[in-house]
Amino acid sequence: MISRLYSTRELGTMAHRIVATGFRRTLATGVLIACGILRASSSAAAADTLAHAKELYASAAYDEALAELERLQGAAAPNDAASIAEYRIFCLLALDRRDEARKNIEGILKDNPLYLPSDDQASPRIQNVFRDVRRQSLPKIVMERYADAKAAFERKDPEAGAQFESLLALMDDPDVQGAPALNDLRTVAQAFRDLTKAMAVAQAPAAAAPPPVAAAPDVAAPAPAAPPPNVIYTSADADVAPPVPQSQRIPPWMPIGKDSSQDFRGALELIIDEKGAVMSATMRSSVHPAYNAQLIRAAKDWKFMPARRQGTPVRYLKIVDIHLKPTSS
Numbered sequence: 001m002i003s004r005l006y007s008t009r010e011l012g013t014m015a016h017r018i019v020a021t022g023f024r025r026t027l028a029t030g031v032l033i034a035c036g037i038l039r040a041s042s043s044a045a046a047a048d049t050l051a052h053a054k055e056l057y058a059s060a061a062y063d064e065a066l067a068e069l070e071r072l073q074g075a076a077a078p079n080d081a082a083s084i085a086e087y088r089i090f091c092l093l094a095l096d097r098r099d100e101a102r103k104n105i106e107g108i109l110k111d112n113p114l115y116l117p118s119d120d121q122a123s124p125r126i127q128n129v130f131r132d133v134r135r136q137s138l139p140k141i142v143m144e145r146y147a148d149a150k151a152a153f154e155r156k157d158p159e160a161g162a163q164f165e166s167l168l169a170l171m172d173d174p175d176v177q178g179a180p181a182l183n184d185l186r187t188v189a190q191a192f193r194d195l196t197k198a199m200a201v202a203q204a205p206a207a208a209a210p211p212p213v214a215a216a217p218d219v220a221a222p223a224p225a226a227p228p229p230n231v232i233y234t235s236a237d238a239d240v241a242p243p244v245p246q247s248q249r250i251p252p253w254m255p256i257g258k259d260s261s262q263d264f265r266g267a268l269e270l271i272i273d274e275k276g277a278v279m280s281a282t283m284r285s286s287v288h289p290a291y292n293a294q295l296i297r298a299a300k301d302w303k304f305m306p307a308r309r310q311g312t313p314v315r316y317l318k319i320v321d322i323h324l325k326p327t328s329s
Contacts, residue, residue, distance in 0.1 A: 066091040105133040139179040161196035184280035232315045243304035251294040253324045264288045264324040274313040276304040
């Protein structure tokens with residue numbers, strides 16, 4: 001075995017190399033650990049940002065919470081977007097920025113008309129603001145959704161039935177039931193919902209029916225089938241003769257102030273039954289807030305010769321355009 005004696009200088013150099021190598025390894029390990037910690041803490045911070053905004057709100061730091069929520073709003077995950085919008089409204093109300101808060105509430109209701117914060121999320125004062133905005137906004141949303149559902153029905157969209165179902169569910173909301181302008185709309189919506197169901201049932205066997213067999217010369221042709229009960233026809237049905245008015249008294253228009261020099265236009269939507277009586281009357285588009293209720297009351301007494309399909313009286317949806325002219329003319 002060959003051994004070697006190292007000088008003091010050589011031993012010092014070797015010791016320095018060993019220490020330097022160990023330091024580099026320790027430093028590299030430390031850097032990797034630090035990067036992992038930073039990544040983890042960054043991920044945790046991103047996940048807890050909404051929670052942090054809620055904590056700021058709970059601690060009455062409303063300005064800071066609002067700034068945090070507004071920063072999050074643009075890149076929010078779908079699951080967080082509703083909570084961010086909700087807490088923005090809470091902050092705006094706490095800062096007495098009521099007009100902004102009401103506009104934000106209207107935005108939420110347009111997407112989700114049934115929304116109302118729960119008792120454990122919002123104080124009674126905040127809930128009262130939401131209810132106030134809902135009572136003002138929901139009737140308009142109901143009319144918009146009715147128009148969308150009816151348009152879907154007229155273009156024979158199979159989703160029309162679901163839209164009418166959703167509309168009727170919305171009309172069960174307590175903040176909608178008190179709206180006098182919507183009193184008759186439920187009847188109309190239910191009629192269209194039932195009609196879409198009847199049409200779906202009628203179309204299913206019709207698609208599977210075999211081709212008709214020609215009748216023998218000495219056999220009388222079958223009588224036309226009676227229309228299904230409770231079906232409401234419209235101007236889109238070319239084989240239906242529309243109802244003819246017999247008595248249609250328009251209430252007098254007695255405007256005051258600047259209204260007396262302006263034109264006002266709107267439209268009534270009537271469901272006329274098989275006897276020519278008005279089953280329901282609702283405003284398709286408002287004529288004037290002070291005149292709409294008078295017009296609806298008068299329309300319920302109007303009489304028509306009923307619409308007919310193949311000679312049989314049927315129900316009919318009739319649109320009546322209304323034009324209020326300046327009193328000077």
